[in-house]
Amino acid sequence: MVTINVNKFKCGYCGACVSVCPAGALELVETWIEVNELCTSCGICAKICPVGAIEVKK
Amino acid sequence: MKNEYDVVVIGAGPAGSITAKTAAEKGLSVLLIEKRQEIGDPVRCAEGVSKVWLRKHIEPDHRWICADVKGSRIFAPDGTMIEMAEEIAGGEVGYVLERKIFDRALAYEASKAGADVMVKTRATDLIIENNFIKGVKVSHLGQSYDIKAKIVIGADGVESKVGRWAGIDTAIKPADIETCAQYLMSGTGIDQNYCYFYLGNDVAPAGYVWIFPKGNDMANVGIGIMGNKSGNGKHAIDYLNDFVNDKYPDAKILEVDVGGVPVCGSIEKTIANGLMLVGDAARQSDPITGGGIINAMEAGKIAGEVAYNAISKGDVSANALNEYEIKWRETIGREIDNSLIVKDTFVKFTDKELNSLGHSLEGVNFSSMSLIELLYALFKANKKLLWDLRILFKNVVKYELDFER
Numbered sequence: 436m437v438t439i440n441v442n443k444f445k446c447g448y449c450g451a452c453v454s455v456c457p458a459g460a461l462e463l464v465e466t467w468i469e470v471n472e473l474c475t476s477c478g479i480c481a482k483i484c485p486v487g488a489i490e491v492k493k
Numbered sequence: 494m495k496n497e498y499d500v501v502v503i504g505a506g507p508a509g510s511i512t513a514k515t516a517a518e519k520g521l522s523v524l525l526i527e528k529r530q531e532i533g534d535p536v537r538c539a540e541g542v543s544k545v546w547l548r549k550h551i552e553p554d555h556r557w558i559c560a561d562v563k564g565s566r567i568f569a570p571d572g573t574m575i576e577m578a579e580e581i582a583g584g585e586v587g588y589v590l591e592r593k594i595f596d597r598a599l600a601y602e603a604s605k606a607g608a609d610v611m612v613k614t615r616a617t618d619l620i621i622e623n624n625f626i627k628g629v630k631v632s633h634l635g636q637s638y639d640i641k642a643k644i645v646i647g648a649d650g651v652e653s654k655v656g657r658w659a660g661i662d663t664a665i666k667p668a669d670i671e672t673c674a675q676y677l678m679s680g681t682g683i684d685q686n687y688c689y690f691y692l693g694n695d696v697a698p699a700g701y702v703w704i705f706p707k708g709n710d711m712a713n714v715g716i717g718i719m720g721n722k723s724g725n726g727k728h729a730i731d732y733l734n735d736f737v738n739d740k741y742p743d744a745k746i747l748e749v750d751v752g753g754v755p756v757c758g759s760i761e762k763t764i765a766n767g768l769m770l771v772g773d774a775a776r777q778s779d780p781i782t783g784g785g786i787i788n789a790m791e792a793g794k795i796a797g798e799v800a801y802n803a804i805s806k807g808d809v810s811a812n813a814l815n816e817y818e819i820k821w822r823e824t825i826g827r828e829i830d831n832s833l834i835v836k837d838t839f840v841k842f843t844d845k846e847l848n849s850l851g852h853s854l855e856g857v858n859f860s861s862m863s864l865i866e867l868l869y870a871l872f873k874a875n876k877k878l879l880w881d882l883r884i885l886f887k888n889v890v891k892y893e894l895d896f897e898r
């Protein structure tokens with residue numbers, strides 16, 4: 436199940452979220468973020484995103 | 494593209510390009526891959542760099558230098574200003590780069606030295622056999638390819654996956670990353686000869702605001718806050734908007750840049766059998782300033798040389814690549830470790846304490862930009878507050894560190 440939602444209109448494709456994801460669930464592909472099933476909804480990516488583009492669905 | 498190289502470098506930032514250039518100059522067959530379609534874009538950087546260190550890697554070129562900086566102005570939370578200006582003729586301090594062009598110029602240097610370069614080519618995994626990294630899997634325009642290599646270099650920046658694929662845990666904790674947002678602005682009216690820094694927990698919790706001149710009437714106005722202070726309704730961009738609305742309500746935004754800088758200090762391991770990590774992928778940026786361009790280039794140079802040595806000897810095991818580990822830790826690693834001590838001390842300060850540090854430097858005349866000189870003056874006036882830093886000064890004397898990158 437995909438557990439986070441990245442607002443692609445806000446995202447600046449910087450990869451900061453990728454660097455902090457403990458599960459390695461994120462990847463920056465050109466200008467969008469992909470999430471895989473390893474996501475545990477820990478919320479760290481949403482916290483550190485510089486522009487607040489990530490929302491975690493609990 | 495061939496399907497076999499001596500060295501495959503993943504990521505064409507400063508770390509990757511210098512690694513590729515160095516290895517190719519030594520005569521190795523090298524492939525440099527970059528997943529983006531434009532090397533250097535979008536920018537994730539304030540673009541400030543030390544002149545002296547830059548020259549060790551590339552001859553300065555007016556095409557990618559925007560401003561020539563003579564000094565810094567640091568503001569304590571109550572507005573107290575400390576000015577550090579280079580008074581020696583010529584002003585050997587720093588440049589503000591145009592990284593979109595600079596990064597591509599470095600990649601060009603690698604290509605000129607003989608490396609193959611491929612853009613729009615993303616590493617998706619490593620090829621691992623018997624616990625040895627033997628190459629990379631890449632995706633180019635949606636097609637998958639296997640490329641064999643004697644040594645793979647992970648130069649894939651802050652978002653690095655290569656280390657993780659090789660079993661090196663490079664995930665950064667929120668307290669170990671500065672989350673940053675920056676506007677390229679026109680109309681701030683800043684003095685183009687200076688870099689400006691604003692400290693304070695209201696403006697930038699456990700971080701700072703920077704304003705770097707970009708030539709004409711432009712400037713990079715940016716902010717970094719510590720990851721664990723971010724969220725809860727306020728992200729780096731919100732702090733930046735507050736600052737800009739307050740200080741430059743009439744300035745115009747020409748570009749938005751965002752990014753994360755590792756400020757965790759040295760990680761435990763940057764090598765594996767057939768693999769080295771360089772630059773931000775190895776978390777080699779400076780924990781105080783967040784500067785990483787020079788360290789990335791320094792590490793890349795060492796990695797390129799070590800790759801050559803290892804391949805010449807026919808031994809690419811972690812044992813042989815330990816030469817890289819030792820060399821970077823003895824040089825840039827020492828400064829990173831010391832900067833970490835400073836960072837850990839400074840992030841704890843309240844605004845009141847920052848003001849008091851600022852007051853103790855008011856009127857002090859700095860003849861050079863050296864950070865250590867500044868710290869020393871601070872320490873002398875505030876021994877109790879900065880007691881944790883005393884070990885730093887011992888190290889500086891012992892290893893002749895210079896903190897000027």
Ligand SMILES: Cc1cc2nc3c(=O)[nH]c(=O)nc-3n(C[C@H](O)[C@H](O)[C@H](O)COP(=O)(O)OP(=O)(O)OC[C@H]3O[C@@H](n4cnc5c(N)ncnc54)[C@H](O)[C@@H]3O)c2cc1C
Pocket residue numbers: 503504505506507508509526527528529532533537538539540541542614615616617648649650651652653654673674675715751752753754771772773774778783784785786787789
């Ligand atoms: C807001 C901000 C301000 C900064 N300000 C400064 C400053 O003023 N001065 C300074 O010295 N440093 C600064 N830094 C730090 C500096 O930008 C980095 O330290 C530096 O870019 C690191 O270089 P690098 O080559 O290691 O990584 P990068 O420059 O990040 O390059 C990594 C490259 O790898 C590519 N890549 C990633 N994954 C893959 C993959 N799977 N396949 C192929 N390619 C891949 C990326 O697209 C990227 O091009 C700042 C950073 C930020 C975020």
Ligand code: SF4
Pocket residue numbers: 441445446447448449450451452453463468483484485486487488489751
């Ligand atoms: S941290 Fe935010 S802006 Fe950066 S890539 Fe992730 S979602 Fe996009």
Ligand code: SF4
Pocket residue numbers: 438439455456457458459460461470473474475476477478479480481491
């Ligand atoms: S919520 Fe946690 S596990 Fe899921 S993508 Fe974000 S950081 Fe990774």
